[in-house]
Amino acid sequence: MGKVFHVDKQIANKNVEDSITEWTKVVKYGDINAENRLFGGTLMAWIDEVAGTVAMRHSGNPIATAAIDNMQFKQGALLGDVLVMIGKITYVGKTSMEVRVDTYVEDVKTGMRHVLNRAYLTEVCIDHDGSPCTVPYGLNVKTENEKAEWEGAIKRRELRKQRRMEGF
Numbered sequence: 001m002g003k004v005f006h007v008d009k010q011i012a013n014k015n016v017e018d019s020i021t022e023w024t025k026v027v028k029y030g031d032i033n034a035e036n037r038l039f040g041g042t043l044m045a046w047i048d049e050v051a052g053t054v055a056m057r058h059s060g061n062p063i064a065t066a067a068i069d070n071m072q073f074k075q076g077a078l079l080g081d082v083l084v085m086i087g088k089i090t091y092v093g094k095t096s097m098e099v100r101v102d103t104y105v106e107d108v109k110t111g112m113r114h115v116l117n118r119a120y121l122t123e124v125c126i127d128h129d130g131s132p133c134t135v136p137y138g139l140n141v142k143t144e145n146e147k148a149e150w151e152g153a154i155k156r157r158e159l160r161k162q163r164r165m166e167g168f
């Protein structure tokens with residue numbers, strides 16, 4: 001586990017582009033089921049890793065995934081497909097961050113990308129004993145898109161809170 005920041009409040013802001021993370025993966029034999037399709041669980045693990053990397057790059061701190069929203073598979077990916085995964089931070093709370101990960105299948109002939117999955121993940125900064133700690137950096141929200149994501153994140157946060165209060 002990396003070094004842990006110990007701050008009571010956020011010390012500075014970072015930009016969304018400071019931690020944007022893009023991964024390209026080719027679907028290989030070890031990733032597919034008997035129908036030559038990418039396992040959903042494998043994709044979930046990759047999404048988790050992309051989001052975790054974004055959150056670690058934003059906070060400079062160890063993190064844990066608290067929640068993953070919305071794992072709809074809009075289409076499947078097949079053996080040999082090229083996947084592009086783009087993760088970006090959308091919101092920073094006191095100890096948690098929301099990260100959006102978009103996954104596309106890219107047609108290598110045309111460069112066209114088709115959406116496979118969109119997920120929002122809640123990543124929490126943790127200290128040496130695994131307890132939540134302050135995210136050292138806030139977020140500069142500059143563009144209209146970034147503002148819309150931030151406002152959407154506040155609504156999603158409320159929904160998650162409500163779900164937790166209802167016990168699931």
Ligand SMILES: CCCCCCCCCCCCCCCC(=O)SCCNC(=O)CCNC(=O)[C@H](O)C(C)(C)COP(=O)(O)OP(=O)(O)OC[C@H]1O[C@@H](n2cnc3c(N)ncnc32)[C@H](O)[C@@H]1OP(=O)(O)O
Pocket residue numbers: 048049050051052053056057060061063064065066067092093094095096097122124126130131132160164
């Ligand atoms: C330096 C650069 C290096 C880059 C190089 C990268 C290298 C490559 C990286 C690979 C990256 C892999 C990334 C994998 C990441 C895992 O796989 S982690 C493993 C799976 N996850 C876990 O084990 C977590 C288990 N859960 C827990 O430990 C605790 O529930 C947590 C998450 C620490 C939260 O603790 P808690 O006491 O319940 O927290 P609580 O005080 O109630 O809430 C704290 C915050 O979390 C939020 N929260 C808590 N529970 C939830 C929930 N269920 N839903 C939504 N929000 C929640 C709260 O709203 C609150 O937010 P703020 O208002 O403070 O912003």
